[in-house]
Amino acid sequence: MMYMAEESRVDSGRYTTNSQSIQFGPWFISYDVSCILPSVCSTKLVCERDDDQFCQFCIYSKELKIPHFPDMVFPKNVLSLSHNSGAKIVFNPLDALRHVASTVENIEVSCAEAWQESRPDATKLKKAFDWTFSTDYKGTLTDNIVIEATNESIDFEILKKKDQILFYHDLTLFEDELHDHGVSKLSVKIRVMPSYWYVLLRYFLRVDDVLVRSFETRMFHMLNTNYVLREFTAKESKASDLKIPTAHMKEADDVIPLLPVKEKTTQKLVVNIDQTS
Numbered sequence: 001m002m003y004m005a006e007e008s009r010v011d012s013g014r015y016t017t018n019s020q021s022i023q024f025g026p027w028f029i030s031y032d033v034s035c036i037l038p039s040v041c042s043t044k045l046v047c048e049r050d051d052d053q054f055c056q057f058c059i060y061s062k063e064l065k066i067p068h069f070p071d072m073v074f075p076k077n078v079l080s081l082s083h084n085s086g087a088k089i090v091f092n093p094l095d096a097l098r099h100v101a102s103t104v105e106n107i108e109v110s111c112a113e114a115w116q117e118s119r120p121d122a123t124k125l126k127k128a129f130d131w132t133f134s135t136d137y138k139g140t141l142t143d144n145i146v147i148e149a150t151n152e153s154i155d156f157e158i159l160k161k162k163d164q165i166l167f168y169h170d171l172t173l174f175e176d177e178l179h180d181h182g183v184s185k186l187s188v189k190i191r192v193m194p195s196y197w198y199v200l201l202r203y204f205l206r207v208d209d210v211l212v213r214s215f216e217t218r219m220f221h222m223l224n225t226n227y228v229l230r231e232f233t234a235k236e237s238k239a240s241d242l243k244i245p246t247a248h249m250k251e252a253d254d255v256i257p258l259l260p261v262k263e264k265t266t267q268k269l270v271v272n273i274d275q276t277s
């Protein structure tokens with residue numbers, strides 16, 4: 001049985017959250033949409049009290065090692081897929097930002113240097129952390145999901161079929177315009193069809209005239225199976241190696257198909273039903 005539900009609620013902070021959900025076989029799929037992370041503590045009285053209540057800004061500051069957050073973080077934009085066995089797959093910006101390096105790798109340094117040579121005004125961007133917010137986050141899984149190697153791959157022909165879309169949403173988890181020198185964005189899309197659900201989590205980075213990078217995680221679940229296929233693809237190219245003008249790189253969809261693949265792995269996420277019975 002499938003049904004959709006819509007609700008609004010106010011959490012302990014000042015956040016009004018809009019939720020939508022659908023039941024798909026044993027899966028309860030829902031997303032929340034809410035507003036942007038404030039740039040300072042919004043409830044000092046609460047956060048400085050000696051209990052465990054904190055505003056979203058203070059939670060991010062405590063949990064993350066990076067000294068700055070993207071310009072726009074949507075802390076309550078969360079997609080969750082809960083199986084009735086207790087297994088759960090969640091996509092949230094806090095866990096995604098935990099994967100951002102708090103120390104810079106060589107590639108980031110050379111990238112920053114190349115960038116700075118062409119943009120002397122951008123010196124303030126060179127910091128001792130990955131200022132591109134690159135994250136290879138692949139979703140948050142509960143322990144009762146077993147990750148296995150597989151030779152199976154997502155059947156993209158099924159995805160192209162024009163079935164009825166039962167449920168769809170595109171959520172932005174965070175976005176930063178790199179001080180007008182490009183874009184760094186993490187978003188997640190969910191599509192529920194009569195016979196499957198499909199998720200695309202996409203990190204897209206464009207540092208103007210320097211680098212284009214994407215990390216994409218696709219999840220595909222066919223009705224009446226006990227597993228989810230998870231495909232991770234990393235792509236990257238120097239801007240100079242792309243024979244297209246920067247103006248054509250604005251939309252991730254236009255650029256990502258042109259990028260060379262650096263890494264691709266597919267895994268099976270098996271929902272271990274036995275553990276809860």
Ligand SMILES: [Zn+2]
Pocket residue numbers: 040041042043044047054055056057058059
């Ligand atoms: Zn606070």
